[in-house]
Amino acid sequence: MSKHTINATSRKDEGKGASRRLRRAGQVPAIVYGAGTAPQSIQLDHEKLWLVQQNEWFYASILGLEVDGTVQKVLLRDLQRHPYKQIIMHVDFQRIDENAPIRFKVPLHFVNQETSPAGKAAGVVITHELNDVTVSALPKDLPEFIEVDLAALSVGDIVHLSALKLPAGVSIPELKLGKEHDHAVVIAKHARVAEEEVAAPAAAEVPSTKSAKAAAAPAAAAPAKPAKKK
DSSP, X not given: OOOEXXXXXXXXXXXXXXXXXXXXXXXXXXXXXXXXXXXXEEEEEHHHHHHHTTSTHHHHSOEEEEETTXXXXXXXXXXXXXXXXXXXXXXXXXXXXXXXXXXXXXXXXXXXXXXXXXXXXXXXXXXXSOSEEEEEEOGGXXXXXXXXXXXXXXXXXXXXGGGOOOOXXXXXXXXXXXXXXXXXXXXXXXXXXXXXXXXXXXXXHSOOHHHHHHHHSOOOOOOOOOOOOO
């Protein structure tokens, strides 16, 4: 796994007021916790963090967090953004234990789709049902991504989680829960089939014109009985 280092400095002021002052000064309040060590409040430069967070590895790798000259290995656990401004509000990092397996969501990279039989066939829709997967591994074995080779993908094929080629020491915990958790990752089907599958549920929800008119029409009144002659 490649190494990426994020620089930060410790901070003592806490609370909403302190966080607002930090943001006005171009800093991002953050915290690092875990691995049996007390949580530590830190701050990061907003401009540098904004550039870094645009990279995929920031979310799917073990990071080297350097705080006041000391580097510790962490994972990004939470990043809060402003609802509509380009501002990072807060970041959470978790320290890792080198000897303990961790669960982490890693992205899927799809390759050779365009050159596959399904990719070269006309009128075929290839859908990516999943774009990431949660894996379990020791920190040293944690991949930045998992490659999904679609070179042999043909029309009608479905690639499931169990078909993914995982690096040594990496597993998918969800597969241990049963076959019903072996979710589809990629599906290749004819466009017409895909359209029919979408249209069928919609058609079932809309009543026919005849049924709709029948439901809307008022019930016919019963014929009045002739009055009895006295």
